[in-house]
Amino acid sequence: NAGVTQTPKFQVLKTGQSMTLQCAQDMNHNSMYWYRQDPGMGLRLIYYSASEGTTDKGEVPNGYNVSRLNKREFSLRLESAAPSQTSVYFCATFGGVQETQYFGPGTRLLVL
């Protein structure tokens, strides 16, 4: 089992460019999340999806869109990247016996 996978691992964008961060899970969990992690700020929730076909905004949704393509995949799109979106992005799922969150390895994004 791969758990939670994210692609790409690292990306450099120029201001104004667009890109999609991909997340996939093989844990059969209903809930999926996108966080960003910035120095001194902790992890902050961008969007989440409680189940296939539903998405909701988190604490910092501005500048992002998401798609829950199916139960396995949850993508995060930056339509017009800004330097303020330079961050490490983590995808997570929720579930399991202990009912906790399981995190992917992260995508490091640099916007110039």
Next chain:
Amino acid sequence: KQEVTQIPAALSVPEGENLVLNCSFTDSAIYNLQWFRQDPGKGLTSLLLIQSSQREQTSGRLNASLDKSSGRSTLYIAASQPGDSATYLCAVEAGANNLFFGTGTRLTVIP
């Protein structure tokens, strides 16, 4: 809004020492509190989860306590090892899909 604070931001200890990491939160209306470990360049791994009705949880050399009324949690690591070097994050769940994270304590265990 729930705020989670972790002190100290960084800690260095010699191998074998017992240590305590601290976490405080501002709103005691929580469902649970979790401690995570994050290795450099990696994602987060859940270490311990304490439900709001519980006082502590133990896993091996790790013991986490929760005092909801005072808004505090501690993570105790016994007989520290170099492999324990990582950043430790605490997070409180204040509602469904509502997890608030602290900024972490970066632990270095010196051989």
